[in-house]
Structure formats: structure tokens, C-alpha cells
Amino acid sequence: MAMPDYSVNDNRVLGNILAYFAQQRPSTDFLVADDRRITYAEAYTTAQRLAAGLQAQGLSAGDRLCLYLSSSPDFVLLALAANLAGIHWIPVNTDYRGQWLAETLKDSAPSLVVTDTAFQSRLAEVSVAAPVIVLGATCEELLSDADFKAPSIAYGDTASIMWTSGTTGKSKGVMQSHNAWVRSALSAAEMGGVDRGDVAYNCLPLYNSAAWVTGIYPALVTGTTCAMDPAFSATTFWERTRFYQATHVFTLGAMHMFLWNAPPQASDADNPVRSAQMVPMPDAIREPFKQRFGINAIHQGFGQSEIMLLMRRYDDGVTPWPPNSLGTPADDIEVALFNDSDEPVAVGEPGEICVREKSPHVLFNGYFNNPQATEQAFHGGWYHTGDLLKQDEAGHFYFVDRKKDLIRYKGRSVSSVAIESVARSHPGISDVAVYGVASAELESEHEIMLAAIPVPGAEVSEAELARHINDNAPYFFVPRYIEFVEQLPMTPTQKVQKNKLRERGLTEHTWDAKAADFEVQR
Template identity: 30%
Template sequence: MRTIGDWIRLNSRRNPAREAFVGVDGRVTFGEAAERAWQLGRGLRKAGVTAGSGVGVLAGNTVFNAEAFLGVAASGGVYIAYNWRWAAAELANGILETGAKVILAEEAHLQLLEEALEILAEKVADDGGTVPSVVRQGAEIDALRIGSGPLEDVVDAEAPLCVIYTGGSTGTPKGVVLSHRSSLANALNEMYDCGVGSRENERGLIVTPLFHSAALLCWLVPHFVAGATSVIAQKFSDETVVDLVGRESITNTFMIPNMMRRLMDQGVLTDPAIRKNLKALYTGAGLLRMPDKQLFAEMLPGTDLFFRYGLTEAGPMVTRLRPADMLDSAVDGSIGTEYLLVEARLQDADGNEVAPGELGEICVKGPSLMSGYYGRPDATAEAMRGGWLHTGDLAVKDERGYFYFRDRLKEMIKTGGENVYSAEIEQVLHLHPAVLEAVVLGVPDPKWDEEVRAVVVLRSGQTAEAAQLSSFLRERLAGYKVPKQMVFLTPDQLPRTAAGKLQKAVLKTQLGWSGS
């Protein structure tokens, strides 16, 4: 298995004049990207970065960030992606935990970094620790770039490549260590199973944050390996998608389902520029049911739709539902079948594989798995027990090998002695033509242990009352699964992480449902 350093060298020779990265801060060809990576790699080595040293990066969706990733990889260091949406105290904790000696910082986030370093200085004062040096965008990082020509690799495929923090939607974020081997195996999965980077003149649009695995490892890395162009949007918006797809001749993109539903709800996907250029749309990290898939097919009949399931710890992809399956009612609600290099099975609490149709935890093996959680050996051992990555996600599998997600283990609702899976109820609500988004929560209750409640967002121009939706659910689910209370919100009232994932715990607090 090759390293990212190998692919920097190979693409500088194979595709020197082709654009590698396009962003708000410029355009860089594969030849230029390689030279700048080698220069930055030399500078980092001179600054004391050795094989396996952590290099923090605080940057947004920019070419600067993409170049930082390649430069750190070329140096043999480990790219640590810090979340620019963290509070200063969270960033200070992340820097302390990962022990970065150098931080490459984008100008837009310098104030946050300075506040975090002040907090960090107080934390390390008592134990004699040091605050990392900062190399700022502009003259400082330009001065760090030295020499010219290829830089010899000092790491192998098993060496750590990056630390990506989990989304933190259900708890404290953990730093996930992923190797060069992991990133390349995931890239091969994406290229073989989903055709990422494989189309002629492929130009992929990145609209999710580069500090998460979906953007970095499922889009930027596969496109780079394939010699295809990554166009990096600074932020997601209706206007940005239409502008970039048209102006940059975008052929594919990834967005989470609520982003996709928003574009469909506003009619954005019918824009002529999108219909002309977009050949594939990939989605995941949320629910996608038949009404959404049918509407997508009507709006973009010439565009392939893929649904994928994964998690950062898996590298991240595990299963995918291909375009040929999308309108097949027999597998509606499925998260698909396993990727080429992934082995996924459902296990019971004792580690035994369950039979088709039975509920079990999704457990994963394969070359794309994480090396572990940074600095957390106990958490790593718990997640990787028995040689399998235990995802904490519950699912069933049919005889054909299609998986059907049911719920997070931590989010299963216990009401009146029954186990209720929030995702099951959410999926049925998404079948209603008036429902744009649906969230089901378990709320503490002295009589039932937990009471099932729901939060609903309606589509533009649609109306529905709680009683109507309850009747809709009762026709399809057991009575104890029907929410006893239903609240209607607007899309912007749903709290989400930077990657767009819903934060159920925050929503509970927001609604005053945490302990009542």
C-alpha cells in the first residue's frame, strides 16, 4: 500500500498541469501542489517535525488547508485537524491532548487560536510544558517553504497520517488516528464502489468541513489519488452550490440528506447549470426515504444518487446503496451492502453473529479502520474488542446482504418495558409528503421510564397537524411507538454540528425535555 507522499510524487508526474485544488484563495495544479508540499515538508522537518510528530492545522475550507494536509504528509508528520467552530477552551483541550509542537493557522482563525493558547499556557505552566509554535498564513508559512524538487518519504503505509475528531453529536469528541493505509483503502473503496474520481474530467465539489472525515478522506483524498480536481466551497449555501456547479463544471458532490432536502425543497436542483453538469450526488449521515429519492429522480433524471453509511473510526465508509437500488421499494430504508474492502457483520452482546432479520450491532473489519483513539488506549480497546470495530449502531440485515439501520445503542428508547428505535419512527415520518425533517427523542418519564416525543419540520408550502401525523404513524407502527407529543420547528431551529449532524442532546435541552 502506498503513502500520500507516493501519490504526491506520482501525480506531479502524471498530471502536472491539471488542477488539483480550487478554492476561494486560488487554484493549484498537481505539479504546483507537489512542489509546495515538498517545500513545506522540508520546512517542517527543519522546524523539528519528525516521523509521527503531530502538526496541528486550524483552517477552513480553503486551498491553504489542502496544501497544509499534503505538506504535513510529505514531512512524515501527522495532520491534526482542529475544528474552527470549537470554543477557545475546547481548542485548548484539543491542542493539549494531541501534543502538537507546531500549528499551521489560517488568518481567519488567528483570534480563536490566540485565545486558546492563552488558556493552554495556564494549563501547562504548572507541569513545565510548552505552548506550540504557530506558523501563520502569509509571510510566515511562505518563509517555512524551502528548497525544491521531490522529498524522500520517511514513513510507510502503517504510519499515522491524520487525527480527525469525531463529530461529538452524542458525547465528547475523540481524536481518531488514521494511517496512510487507512486513507488509501477508503479511497479505493470510494473509487471502485462509487466511482468517485473515475469520470472523465471529474471535478468534485466539497461543501462539508475539511476537519471531518467525509470531506477530507471521502472526497479530497480519493480525488487527489485519482488525479481529479477538488473544488472546495468555503461554506454551504444554495447560492454557492449553483454558482460553483455552473462556473467550475462540477461533476459530483457529497452532502448530508438535510442539505439535499433543502436544495430540493427550494427547487435549487432544477437549476440548468446543475442539470447540465452534475453526474453524481452522494449522501449519508442521515435518513433518506423513497419520497426524497423519487423527487431527486424527477429533478435530476440524469444524475446518479448514492447513499453511504460510515463513521470516522471505520475510515470512514462501511456500506453503500447504489443508484440501481435507489427506487427499488424492496430495499427502501436500507443503508446498502458492504464496500469492497470492508467486512461488516451484526453481533449480539456476546460477540456472536446474528441471523438475517435479527437485530445486532454493526461490527467492522478491514484495512480502512482507525489505528485507535489518540491517547485513549482504554477507549480503543473497548471499541476494537474481539478484533472488530464496534460501531454502537444497531441494524438488521436481510438475506441479500442489505443492512437496515435501526438506532444508536445510546439512543434506544425504553418505554413501558418495550425497546423503541427512534430511527424506525423517523423513517416512517419521512414517508409523509409534508415532512421535511423528523427527530424522535426519548424523554424521562416517571410512569413509562421514557416517553416518545417527536420534532417535525414541514416542507415549504405544506401543512400538517400532530393528529394527522399520529394517525399516519398508527397505520404503520405499533401504538407504543407513536410519539405522545409532537413539536413543529423550522429548519434553522434544529441544532447541528459543523458537519451538519443533528445534536439530539442539545435539542432536548433547547426544548426543556432533558429531565421532565
């Protein structure tokens, strides 16, 4: 059966895609969760009734709807209802509470907040200016049989606002268009070879862009099925793929490492998965992982909320990707690596990856209520991502660091990510964060500082950790300063807030290699 012609802009509007498959594949399951199944026809009808319900609450195109909800099909249906009505839906991380939750809700300026009984008490503890609706087991409270009045929606209109994690400063609301979602979903579906009868399995939280761009929306743009669980479980992951007969999966961060490190089972390869996106998958275990779990391909991708598809590494079984390379840029963008003067860097040198659209509405629509941040991100005709990459002579790209986390040390640009990788390999270290502190000798330079959490009960000294780094990396990776800490400042999404570590600087507990007469071996 024919797919929408995605070269037509009107077919790149999320609500229009749902309407198309509701007509063309009405009985095909769109969303599945345990024994609950929602067909395309049911999803469209319910989304229309919810959109009418949102309009009955006084919301109209351009208003904002905050969804502070557990991950479930109802969350998806509410987001699609907002898409139909031209309302900007904003997922709020369910790990947020207290001040972080209050500030996110305030900055979102919502016309309505929808939550469920699991998080009702947290909302009650903070000030919420907008009305709040608490859902029960489903979203019946918002269903309406009134006539839904559909506004005119263009493919470049904002569909949602996703808040960044706030690791280098205050969170920013990324306004993502319908087209931004569709282009990324189509790419994911193309890489996986998604076809009729396929099932994507999603166990990422729905406040995460990756859940939508690798599971829900790829199913939507192909008229196939997305099976959903509210959370990831390493012990039941493969069992759940068998339960849903899932052919496509996505894992992020340490998820696939938990699967890899689990004790081998005779049933490991007994699953229906044929294609996976696993980011980042270490090259050393990619082929063994595929063999152990019977997966045909493991694809990689690189992007951010502002441009969800920046690069992709397609596993066709033939292309010999160099270790740790990110893949090739998307066809609809132009990329360049620039220095601080917006000049191209030499081959092998780190530079900020900057992006220019080849067609409209590929990049995000700016930062919500933050024109200054938008202006800073877009200048010289390019979007400046804040990510530092380098490129080899063959044209392959490699991640170096976040620009704000790169350390300028004695004339060198040193990657905090690289130093952290070496430090974590010490058996007595649980976790680390590396960052720069101001140099007393030169204002433009920084000394390397490392904050480390020791493994409980481990006896490790700062000098021993410094020697471990010296023995396993270039000598200039050795930190000038090391401090053992009980915990690192984290965002609710469990990302280290290095800006807070930099503000904290040196303390009375900081070990100084120079003062300790530690000798670096070159």
C-alpha cells in the same frame, strides 16, 4: 496514461501518490478554487517546501499538526506536506470556540498549531500550549527552500487524526492510516467512474472526513481535479458546478434537500454533473431528483470516521435496492450483527454492526491517547461500531439507531430515529430529540422521552403531539414524557448531545402522559 498499481502497498501512501502524478501528469490541475489553479507538479513542489518548513519548526514523523483553518487549497497542501513528512495532521472544526476549542487543542497534544487571520482572535481567547503560526492569504509563512528529508512511511502508518463529534460522550481522536483514506477514495472513484478530465466539486468543510474521502482524495488517487469552495450555497450550487465544469458532486445531510426544495428553474438540468453521492437521499425523490437535475447516478454510502467505507449502494440503474437499504459491505471487510453478548441476532432483529478486516489497515489505528476506548471498541476479534442495524431475509441492511440511543421499552427495542421522524412530520414542530429515561418499574427498561422545539407562533400541545405520533406510527412509539424546549444541546457540528438530555432527565415542565391520563389507541 497508467495509474499507480494500487495492489502494491507503497503505492497506497498519500505522498507517494502525489509524487507519482506530479511526474506523470505535471500540468493537470489538481486543486482549483475560483481562478486559482494548482497543478500536480506545483502541488508536489509546494508540499515538499511546506514539509521542509514544518521540519524547520522542529516537527518530525509522529508529531501532530493542528490545522484550525478556513477551507482552501492551502489547507490541502499543508495536509499533504504533513503526509510527506510523516506528521499527523489534525483538522480542528472552525465552529469550535471557547472551552470546546481549548479542550480539542489540549487533547490533540500538537507540536504546532496553524491558523489564519479569520480565526486568530478565537485562539487568542484560549490557552494553547503549542506554538501558533498565523497564515495570511496563502501558506507562504511556512514555505522553506531547505532540503526536505523524507522519512520512510508505510501504508498502514497514521496519516491524520479526526475528532468525533461527541454526541454520546467525550470526543475521541480517530487515527486514520494512509491506506484507510486510499481504500475509501478508490471506492468513491470507482462508483463514480472517475476518468481523466473529470472534476470533483467539494463545498464541505475540510474538518469533515467526507470532504476528503469524496472529493480531494478521489481526485488524488486518479490524477484528476478537485474544485473547491469554502462553503455550501443552495442558491449558487449548480452555477458553481457550471463554473468549474464539475462532473462529480457530494452532498451530505440536508444539503440535497435544500437543492430539491428550491423553486424549479428551467436551467436545473443544465449542468455538467453526471454522478453524485448524496447521503442520505430519500428513496422517494431519488429518481425525480436525477431527472430534474440531469444526473445519471446517485450513489449512497454508509460509514464512520473509524471505517470510512463500510457499505455502499451503487446506483447502476439496474439493481432494485429496497427503500432505505444501506447497500452491500465493502469487499475487504467481514460484517456481523451482534447482541450485547456478541451473539448473532435473528433476521429482522436489531444488532450492533461489527467489523473484521480481511486485509490489514482497513480499520482505523485506534483512538489517540485513549487505549481504554480502543480496547472497548475492539473485542472478540471484531470492531464494534456502536451502530445498530437490522437485516432482512434477502440480506439487505437497514439503519436502526446509535446503540446508545436505542430505547429498551417494555420488552421492545425502539428506535429513537424512527420516533423522531414521525414527530418532525407535525406541522407545528421544528425539531425534536428522542431518548430514554430510567423506568421506575424496571432498571433495565426506559421510558420514552421527547424534547421538541415548536415552530415559532405555533399552538401545539403535548397531548396533540402525542396523538399525532399515535395516529402515524405504532402505539408503542408514543412517548411517556414530552417537554417543549427553546433549543436542544448541540455540538459545534450541530449534532444533538443526547447524553446531556439524558443527564437532565425530567423537569418541572415535563408532560407525563400517564399523569395526564392520555389514552394510547392500539
